[in-house]
Amino acid sequence: MGEAPQVFYVNGYSKYGHETDENLVNDQNQLHDSWYEEVIDHDLKWSFSLNSVLHKGISEYQEIALLDTKRFGKALVIDGKMQSAEIDEFIYHECLIHPALLCHPNPKTVFIMGGGEGSAAREALKHKSMERVIMCDIDQEVVDFCRQYLTVNREAFSHKKLDLVINCAKAELEKRKEKFDIIVGDLADPVEGGPCYQLYTKSFYEKILKPKLNENGIFVTQAGPAGIFTHKEVFTSIYNTIKQVFKYVMVYTTHIPSFADTWGWVMASDQPFSISAEEMDKRIQTRIDGELLYLNGHWFHSSTIVNKAVFQSLQNETHVYTEENARFIHGHGVACRI
Incomplete structure (x- = not known):
C-alpha cells in the first residue's frame, strides 16, 4: 500500500489570518500526491490533483486560494468554491460578456461588478466600440495576486x-453619476457569510443597479449552477428576482468542465432581445478584435433552450431574493467563520 494522498481543504483554513510563507513552502514540498477537494454538498465532493499551491490566505472579505492543478491549470478558489480555471475559463467569460454586448446596438461603457481576476474585462475590451470598462472588485488582495499570477x-x-476600482460594487454604483450601456455581475456565488449575496437582491437591482443603466442598457449576471440537480439552489431564484425588475429576462446555460456542472446566466433589459444567429455571427466578425473560442450565433440560440425540468422550475419559482430571505449554495463565507 502506498502513502495516502494529502487532501487540501480550502474551507479548512485557520480563521486567524494568512498562512505563513514557511507553511506555504511546506505545502509545496508535500504536493507530490496531493488533492484539492471542493465540497459541493454534504455528501458530494469534487477533487483536483495538484502540482502546487501558489497562494492561500484569508483577506478581509474572503478565503482565497490560487492552485496549480494538473487537469485544469491555474485555478482561482474563493470561499471554497471554484471561480475559474485556466484551461476552460474562456467558456465562462465568453458566455458572461459577449451575449449582452452583441445584443446591444452599440456598447461603449461597461461596469463589471466583481471580476477581480481580470478575465471579464479582457473579454469586454475585445469590442472595438468600447470606450470605457470599469471593473469594481471589493477585494484588493484578489486583484493583486490575479494580476501577478494570471499572465493571460x-x-x-x-x-x-480599463478603470480598476477597489470598492463594494453597491457603494460604487450608488455614488456614481454616470450611466452605463452594460452592467455585468461577475460575482462569487451567494454563500452564507460571503460578501456578495446582497448584490443578488430585488432591492439592489431595482433601486441601485437599474437606474444606472442607459435607456437601452442590458444587465447580465452569472447565476450559479443550472444543472438538472442543482438549478433550484439559486439559479431559478435569481431569475425570478430579476424578472420582478426588468421587462425582458432571458436565461442561458452551458457546461463548464472545471465546475463539474452546467452553469447559468441571466440577461435582462427593458428593451426586447431580438438578434438572429446570423446577425450575431456578423457582429462577432465586425465588432470584436480577435477570435472567440466558444461562442457563436447558433450556439447562443441553442443555449437559451433548457430542458423540461429546468424550464418548469423557472416558470414555477416564487422565491424573490431579499436581504432577509436569501438563498445560498452550500458553503460559508468568512463572516460565518470568524
Whole structure:
C-alpha cells in the first residue's frame, strides 16, 4: 500500500489570518500526491490533483486560494468554491460578456461588478466600440495576486480603457453619476457569510443597479449552477428576482468542465432581445478584435433552450431574493467563520 494522498481543504483554513510563507513552502514540498477537494454538498465532493499551491490566505472579505492543478491549470478558489480555471475559463467569460454586448446596438461603457481576476474585462475590451470598462472588485488582495499570477490577463489590467476600482460594487454604483450601456455581475456565488449575496437582491437591482443603466442598457449576471440537480439552489431564484425588475429576462446555460456542472446566466433589459444567429455571427466578425473560442450565433440560440425540468422550475419559482430571505449554495463565507 502506498502513502495516502494529502487532501487540501480550502474551507479548512485557520480563521486567524494568512498562512505563513514557511507553511506555504511546506505545502509545496508535500504536493507530490496531493488533492484539492471542493465540497459541493454534504455528501458530494469534487477533487483536483495538484502540482502546487501558489497562494492561500484569508483577506478581509474572503478565503482565497490560487492552485496549480494538473487537469485544469491555474485555478482561482474563493470561499471554497471554484471561480475559474485556466484551461476552460474562456467558456465562462465568453458566455458572461459577449451575449449582452452583441445584443446591444452599440456598447461603449461597461461596469463589471466583481471580476477581480481580470478575465471579464479582457473579454469586454475585445469590442472595438468600447470606450470605457470599469471593473469594481471589493477585494484588493484578489486583484493583486490575479494580476501577478494570471499572465493571460496582464494586457487587460494595463489597458488604457480599463478603470480598476477597489470598492463594494453597491457603494460604487450608488455614488456614481454616470450611466452605463452594460452592467455585468461577475460575482462569487451567494454563500452564507460571503460578501456578495446582497448584490443578488430585488432591492439592489431595482433601486441601485437599474437606474444606472442607459435607456437601452442590458444587465447580465452569472447565476450559479443550472444543472438538472442543482438549478433550484439559486439559479431559478435569481431569475425570478430579476424578472420582478426588468421587462425582458432571458436565461442561458452551458457546461463548464472545471465546475463539474452546467452553469447559468441571466440577461435582462427593458428593451426586447431580438438578434438572429446570423446577425450575431456578423457582429462577432465586425465588432470584436480577435477570435472567440466558444461562442457563436447558433450556439447562443441553442443555449437559451433548457430542458423540461429546468424550464418548469423557472416558470414555477416564487422565491424573490431579499436581504432577509436569501438563498445560498452550500458553503460559508468568512463572516460565518470568524
